[in-house]
Amino acid sequence: xxxxxxxxxxxxxxxxxxxLSLFGxxxxxxxxxxxxxxxxxxxxxxxxxxITSAIKKKYPSHGIIAEESGTYRSDAEYVWVIDPIDGTxxxxxxxxxxxxxxxxxxxxxxxxxxxxxPCTKELAFARKGKGAFLNGKRMRCSKQKEWGKSRGCVAQSxxxxxxxxxxxxxARAKRKPCVVNAFGSVAVKAIYVADGRSDWFAFKGIGxxxxxxxxxxxxxxxxxxxxxxQGKPWRVGDIGLIAGSAPIHxxxxxxxxxxx
Numbered sequence: 001x002x003x004x005x006x007x008x009x010x011x012x013x014x015x016x017x018x019x020l021s022l023f024g025x026x027x028x029x030x031x032x033x034x035x036x037x038x039x040x041x042x043x044x045x046x047x048x049x050x051i052t053s054a055i056k057k058k059y060p061s062h063g064i065i066a067e068e069s070g071t072y073r074s075d076a077e078y079v080w081v082i083d084p085i086d087g088t089x090x091x092x093x094x095x096x097x098x099x100x101x102x103x104x105x106x107x108x109x110x111x112x113x114x115x116x117x118p119c120t121k122e123l124a125f126a127r128k129g130k131g132a133f134l135n136g137k138r139m140r141c142s143k144q145k146e147w148g149k150s151r152g153c154v155a156q157s158x159x160x161x162x163x164x165x166x167x168x169x170x171a172r173a174k175r176k177p178c179v180v181n182a183f184g185s186v187a188v189k190a191i192y193v194a195d196g197r198s199d200w201f202a203f204k205g206i207g208x209x210x211x212x213x214x215x216x217x218x219x220x221x222x223x224x225x226x227x228x229x230q231g232k233p234w235r236v237g238d239i240g241l242i243a244g245s246a247p248i249h250x251x252x253x254x255x256x257x258x259x260x
Contacts, residue, residue: 004104007054008104008112012123013123015084016099020119023043023118026043041091043091051082051084051102063078066081066210067208081104082101082210086101087099096119097119099116099117099187099191100115100116100187101113101187110234111127111128112217113125113215113217114214117187122134125218131221132222139218140195140196141193141244142196144248147248152179152180152181153181153183153202154202156183156184162206165204168256168258195222205240206239207239212238212240225245225249228241
């Protein structure tokens with residue numbers, strides 16, 4: 001669709017900068033569960049409203065899946081998937097590692113994606129089949145093939161749904177050590193892996209489809225092997241994501257399939 005590239009970049013950056021204007025000024029407004037990582041702030045709500053109102057005005061026939069406000073016409077051919085602030089606990093704790101993520105899917109397949117880290121002014125963009133770019137410069141996924149030399153990104157939340165997978169990573173690390181980080185934000189992890197600063201990214205069983213929609217395309221267009229936690233091509237509705245070079249992805253997928 002004409003103009004969508006400019007539109008998605010504009011709304012993602014506008015929402016992210018609106019969040020940044022409140023950074024250090026507001027804390028958690030409420031929690032969606034007993035888990036600290038499920039915090040919501042006034043900035044989340046403001047950023048999401050900026051995005052959803054712009055979409056409804058420009059593309060009234062499109063659907064929306066948004067983390068805070070839920071779904072709108074989610075059975076439409078085109079659906080926008082929105083995470084207004086990914087890394088809200090970091091945001092509420094005055095840690096400058098958070099981002100805004102927006103994706104556009106057609107019939108369940110992501111075709112357009114944007115991630116913006118307002119504190120570092122890094123904007124990642126990808127269109128299906130056209131590559132991934134960070135502030136206009138081509139992004140390239142790491143080609144690291146050796147597990148023992150790899151630096152990965154995992155979920156930061158220790159809970160029933162994440163522990164089995166993390167135990168699998170630890171079991172492999174006992175035989176051949178690796179390095180892992182969490183960073184507290186999928187948006188940050190996705191950019192770091194797509195840009196080759198880290199080697200792989202995997203999480204399973206937590207969050208929502210908005211956590212993986214934009215990262216799935218940006219990572220794929222940067223050259224990563226990308227699937228859901230079952231090893232199938234990622235689609236809207238999936239929860240969880242595995243990305244890295246083909247050899248690393250194979251090892252991660254094996255861990256994911258064994259962690260029930």
